[in-house]
Amino acid sequence: MVEISSDVIRGYNDTMILFILLNGPSYGYEISKQIKSITDEKYIIKETTLYSAFTRMEKNGFIESFTADQDGSGNGKKRTYYRITDLGMQFYRAKCEEWDITQEVVAKFIRH
Amino acid sequence: MVEISSDVIRGYNDTMILFILLNGPSYGYEISKQIKSITDEKYIIKETTLYSAFTRMEKNGFIESFTADQDGSGNGKKRTYYRITDLGMQFYRAKCEEWDITQEVVAKFIRH
């Protein structure tokens, strides 16, 4: 099993998180599980990486946080949810474009 | 013009350098020019990044250095050349495989 090094994904963790948030607000644990399942467990984001990404992206205005109950039962258990902002959308789209170029560039140095 | 962020390429600078060295020994300045021309100036490696990559890769046993004249004239002007080692070859091949997976993984989070 080929491991993806963090130095490669670095700079795309934010993009992955924002992608999940395109489908509506979500929270840490759920997002990490989704990334895991989308990639067939090929990439598992570390908790610390994830939560520090939240802090950074909220500071940058790419996401907004709010707290809500775990279920609709109002039983008091809270979770921190995140929602993508317009600025976050813009950033996400820019990253997608950048990815195309990056792919092209790196491919020139790959030989099989 | 879309700029490639260093956080994306990070972890592939070494691979690029090794790719150049597949065609035989080379040295810093020449390698940087080749990367620039191969990528149509889409990616320009910083000098400091390049030379610190040399140090790191030599320590890791991926490359070997030797000094030689600038031209064949033996006029005393020296350059530091680098040659890829067997271990470097192995590393390069592993990185190529890793790239395939990475591409696949990241693509799942890109929407156009």
Add this chain to the structure above:
DNA sequence: CTGCCGTACTACGACAGTCGTACTATGTCT
């Protein structure tokens, strides 16, 4: 003959993002 550009580096410190480790706390399953 002076200054600038291209070549070919080295040194040093700053910074950002990731990661290891550890800790808290609740609920459920066995």
Add this chain to the structure above:
DNA sequence: AGACATAGTACGACTGTCGTAGTACGGCAG
């Protein structure tokens, strides 16, 4: 009672990249 999943926070270390600066030589223009 203890393990496991959930849902995080705190803190310090590490790595690779980058900005800045400085050295040194050769060639060419003005």
